[in-house]
Amino acid sequence: MKKRILNFFFYVICILLCVIFLFPFVVMLFGSLDGETKYAVTLTSWFPTQFSLKQYQSVLSVGGRMSRWVLNSVIISVIPTITGVFLDALLGYIFAKKRFPGRQLIFWYFMAAIMVPYQATIVSNYLLYSWLGWINTYWAFLIPGMWTVLYMFMMRQNIAAIPDALLEAARIDGAGEWRTFLQIVLPVSKPGLSTVAIFSFMNNWNNFMGPLIFTTSEKMYNLVVGLSSLNQQSASFNMQMTAGVITFIPMFLVYMAFQKYFVDGITVGSVKG
Amino acid sequence: MFVWIILIPILIQYTLTSVVPMLISFFLTFTDWNLVGTWNNVGLDNWKRLFSDRAVWDSLKVSVIYALYSVIPTVVIGLLLALAVNTRKKGTAFFKSAWFFPVITSVVVVASIWKWMFTAEADGIINQVLGLFGIEPQFFFGTRLALITVALLGIYQSVGTAMVYYYAGLKGIDTNLHEAAKVDGCTGAQVFFHITLPLLRPTMAYVLITLTSGALKVFDSVYTLYNQTGGPQNAANTLVMHVYRTGFFNMQMGYASTIAYLLFAIIMIISVIQYRITNRDVE
The missing domain is CATH 1.10.3720.10 (MetI-like)
Known part of the structure; x- marks a missing residue:
């Protein structure tokens, strides 16, 4: 039982660290695919409402x-x-x-x-x-x-x-x-x-x-x-x-x-x- | 014949691109060359100025503080990450790749994302996350936190490297030792503190020295985060930034070369220590 709890915490911490390490890359990727041009980004707006490749094209x-x-x-x-x-x-x-x-x-x-x-x-x-x-x-x-x-x-x-x-x-x-x-x-x-x-x-x-x-x-x-x-x-x-x-x-x-x-x-x- | 056909052009190339710049920079320390126009022999003026120039020693202090802020957490977190990977549990191979990701990424790329995420407004991503824990919005690029923000970026980009060094070190430890200790009834913590950690000491020393040497040369992240300046009130004006600004902004190439010698001296001392450590462990 104790071992399973420890294992659970091990994964929670590891996954949390992965989220912290990778989140900036996710923000970058979605920012580049955003159809809407932005000059600020918040916790609610980093995910695009519409996707587009127009940034790459231009x-x-x-x-x-x-x-x-x-x-x-x-x-x-x-x-x-x-x-x-x-x-x-x-x-x-x-x-x-x-x-x-x-x-x-x-x-x-x-x-x-x-x-x-x-x-x-x-x-x-x-x-x-x-x-x-x-x-x-x-x-x-x-x-x-x-x-x-x-x-x-x-x-x-x-x-x-x-x-x-x-x-x-x-x-x-x-x-x-x-x-x-x-x-x-x-x-x-x-x-x-x-x-x-x-x-x-x-x-x-x-x-x-x-x-x-x-x-x-x-x-x-x-x-x-x-x-x-x-x-x-x-x-x-x-x-x-x-x-x-x-x-x-x-x-x-x-x-x-x-x-x-x-x-x-x-x-x-x-x-x- | 074979040897010299290769070595002669290479010797010329190396002398021109590595040795000549060293000589030029030594020569420049005795001049007031300003990038354009002529230069005068100013004798030891640059060197005298170096030792009494507050701005230079302040920038050295900023670099040293940066090294402390960024290296110590990296040495600790890197070890923890390596230990996690070394458990070889399911998924750790993926974690290792993910944690190493920032290392392969250009500092400028990371810094340009951070600039958007760490904005001072209450709705900046990081401030919003802090808000969830009831923490007031922070002014990350303000005087008080300027250097800490750079250090956070440094940690983010170097824990992966530290992890890989430690992981290589851990793989080199004889697992029989661990088995024997466990048979003798040692707990996991005892094994770690009495066997693993002492055996990792050479690796730890190496990581510490390598990261410190890198941290004292920090420039790219400061340049990007603070738009070519040393940050508000020079709070993040590191030694290399100071050399860059003295040379290419104030056009004092002679004096900039003199300050660069300070960097050279420090890095050389560290290299000698590094060489000593590496060789002691080989024996």
Whole structure:
């Protein structure tokens, strides 16, 4: 009997927490589907009296500013994800399996970057990028975001676990350096690479401070900065929520498809049992 | 050959985008560069000003208070959530996904929903809910609660992360220990306080340090909730917000870089502590 009561309370609390955590998302979704344009939302009015997709139609119309923000977001998250997966693995492989002079020195030269917070060099980055003509271009994200030290480190740990005999066998079979990497190292480290891909995508997709500072023309905003500008122009509740849903959906799909890897990725570099 | 064909371009890219900015920012601390026009060598003026500037130390204080408000509840709630998930009861897989949801969401998306839900009017959603419990309508974005509202958002967005760390830690604990203790007649609470909790200590330290380091860098949520300002009467003017405003609003890039060094120093100390903790436990 006591056990059943405890069980009951367990579920009541868990479900209540789920309601608290998910309610803002529900408000956002219904706000975006509301047929009526609102400038305030209350406990009784968050549920639409009539549903409509007109917010999405107007917001995503061809040539509209938000379609451009979607495109910008896709470019500055998908490309660094692809280059990142490739380079993080390649560099991880080099530092894990190759012997060459200066290996330790170069490795720690790279690792030093982990200590420097992004926010601490934002001013000098702005100065550098304006000298290079990168302000309001994709280069400000594609070049610095080409690979990530933390994920290189993670791939190095993964690849170090590949037995040398496997690589040696490939070499004896006449595989060159690139073929060994592409046909043996890459396929074997798939789980690690998936984690890198997901986190690179998430970090770039949700990146706010970078695009906020390195883009000044509205056309070059990414979705997150665009949403924040709508916020400040006091766009209607429904329009902001629609922009919010559009910003959220890609992350939602990635999360649903690769949940397992999120757990692996978040605990990267944490205490190893 | 293979190695250097890859490493040379990467070394150039890394030096240009990570090392050069550090050098530029060090150089900027000795100038009065204002984004446009020319700059002068001002020697140590920026550094002298840093140590006597009330506004900077106030913003550091805001960041530290924010870290306390947001990290401590997260460390506790995250553990409770992980324990709930670790019971492996029916439905806990769903709960875990739901509680992790805010982590994958952009801060700006969450903050823009919150702005509508936390309005000060009595019919704002949150105030209406509080009203059901007989609580007076609160002015969430007013001076008194400004920072607490940001901290609530921080907790909402980071408990999922803490939960996942703890969950990984709990999975690593040998279940035989629990069984043995139960056979010896220990109650659930005794098992938790004498076995689970001590074994989770390294994880807890790691979570605490990681979240603190993140909390001291808070910017996005403040920017969105308070429309590019540090909130009413600078009540939520965090260190990074102060750097941003000094650099890009007041156009004092040299001084902003100097303040950023304060952030760099703090984060570096935390990183060293983090490195120590992580490595001690590996041994």
